[in-house]
Amino acid sequence: MDEITELFPFESKVIEHQVKEIPKGVQMIQAPMYWEKGHKGKGVKIAIIDTGCDYTHPDLKDRIIGGRNFTNDDEGSPEIFTDYNGHGTHVAGTIAATKNDTGVVGVAPEADLLILKVLGKSGRGKNQWVTNAILYAIEQKVHIISMSLGSKIPDKFLLEAIKKAVEKNILVVCAAGNEGDGNPSTDEFRYPGGYNEVISVGAINFSGTSPIFSNTNREVDLVTPGVDITSCFPLSLVPNKKIPYKKLSGTSMATPHVAGALALLINYCQNEKEFNRSLSEAELYAQLIKRTVPLGLPKTSEGNGILYLTATEELTEYYKRNPIDLEVYQ
Incomplete structure (x- = not known):
């Protein structure tokens, strides 16, 4: 099998001060407005297919419901999904770091995380490992799969696994990649x-x-913050164990914002005031895209625009103040 290369952060910065914040990216997509309505991702299971996770991290230990190792690390033991790289822990923090009055808060601070390790310490793994992890996630009946990784070469087995997940109404969220050249007319x-x-x-x-x-x-669907994103980092990989956080940049950091937001939308759409039922993958995708706002960038750069979870509410308020005059059509 061809190797698949993790989307190495475009930039990494050590944090040297105590952290107690709702990260700017989480605020920017309007996640706290959903928390106020009681939608925090409770009951939503998200599979993070990445480098593993530090399950002892104070902001994550209550969110992780299990995991599995698909790599050769730790002699291939399936029960040990320790993160020796940091990438997966950072992604997990953005998705669901617990709201515990310290450290950071994730987009969906009450979601359940299933950690599926497919990338080793170096950040590399095999397409077969990723494919196997997706099939395992389907068996575990997850609602969302988050993958901040990528390979330059398409893989038919990987695609078939993704199709199976979508058929089971699992939302599959992936990083676009970090090979951009600044020219929106060229495809990467x-x-x-x-x-x-x-x-x-x-x-x-x-x-x-x-x-x-x-x-x-x-194929870019939408954009979210992916520059200087503050999130969790393994205690064993930071200079000061009391400050287990780092700032990373990359589409790897943008992706978990969407995975977490989908957990909030699942909560929102299933409540009795809205649809009061489970939505299909296509319906949830439509709900997500309804909550994007164009930034005026080329479509190849921004897709449908930036994720802005309160967009529909703000549009409703606008039309209350500025009603559409339908009489002109009579």
Whole structure:
């Protein structure tokens, strides 16, 4: 099998001060507004297919419901999914770090995390491991799969596994990739992010512009913050164990914002005031895209725009103040 290369962060920064914050990216997509309504991802199971996770991290230990190792690390023991790289722990923190008045808070702070390790210490793994992890996630009846990884070469077995997940109404969220050249008219593809069946996530910075590293192509669905994202990091990989956090940049950091947001949307859509039922993968995708706002960037850079969870509410309020005059059509 061809090797699959993890989307190494475009940039990494050590944090040297105590952390107690709702990260800017979590705020920017309006996640706290959903928490206020009681939607925090409770009951939603998210599989993180990555480098593993530090399950002792104070912000994550209550979120992790299990895991499995598909790599050669620890002599291939399936029960040991320790993160020796840091990438997977960072992704997990953005998705679901617990709201515990210290450290950081994830987008869906009450979601359940299933940690599936497919990338080793070096950040590399095999497509077969990723494929096996997806099939395992399907068996475990997860609601969402988050993959901040990619290979330059398409893989038919990986694609078939993704199709099986989507058929089971599992939302598959993937990083677009970090090989961007700053030219939106040229395509850069990473797989599985380049497959139409997945939700492909590009990055923007906090000023709403596209960073040079974010891949551009016609399959990008939406963008979220992916520059200087503060999140969890393994205690064994930071200078000070009392500050187990780092700032990373990359589409790998944008992707978990969407995975967490989908958990909030599942809570929201299933409540009795809304649909009061489970939605299909296609219906949930539509609900996600309804909550994007174009930034004026090329479609290959931003897809449908930035994720903004309160977009529908704000549009409703606008039309209350500025009703549409339908009389002109009579």
